[in-house]
Amino acid sequence: MVRNKYVLFFFCLMAGGMFIWAGALKIAEPLEFAQSIRNYRVVGQEPAFAVAVVLPWVEVLSGACLIAGLFRRASALLLSLLLAGFIGLVASVVWRGLEVDCGCFGAMSGRADGRLILQDAVFLFFTLNVFLSRENGISLFKPRRDK
Numbered sequence: 001m002v003r004n005k006y007v008l009f010f011f012c013l014m015a016g017g018m019f020i021w022a023g024a025l026k027i028a029e030p031l032e033f034a035q036s037i038r039n040y041r042v043v044g045q046e047p048a049f050a051v052a053v054v055l056p057w058v059e060v061l062s063g064a065c066l067i068a069g070l071f072r073r074a075s076a077l078l079l080s081l082l083l084a085g086f087i088g089l090v091a092s093v094v095w096r097g098l099e100v101d102c103g104c105f106g107a108m109s110g111r112a113d114g115r116l117i118l119q120d121a122v123f124l125f126f127t128l129n130v131f132l133s134r135e136n137g138i139s140l141f142k143p144r145r146d147k
Contacts, residue, residue: 019059019062024060036103037052
């Protein structure tokens with residue numbers, strides 16, 4: 001486990017930035033994202049649309065909190081759970097032999113494949129380190145101290 005506050009902040013910047021970027025791209029095109037979700041053949045049309053509307057906002061807000069240092073451990077835990085779910089979902093697509101775009105970055109998405117699993121595993125390493133760290137780390141918002 002990493003304990004250096006600068007490395008942990010780097011992890012927050014990388015993971016938080018990636019989730020803000022990915023979420024913002026999906027917010028801009030919710031119907032396209034809903035179709036990407038449907039392509040995984042796990043949920044129906046209505047659940048796919050609900051996920052397409054809610055999930056990007058969760059990603060953006062959690063990513064922003066992770067970077068800002070607000071609710072850092074909770075944000076890191078939530079993003080870790082999302083990443084673990086994404087890894088499982090992509091692994092199921094690879095195992096079933098489906099060729100789909102991941103839908104991760106809207107129109108800029110690549111294939112759901114082993115490379116994506118590895119990428120998500122790296123970000124999972126980042127978010128788990130932040131979650132498991134007892135360091136307060138670097139925060140963009142410092143708590144106000146009364147005199």
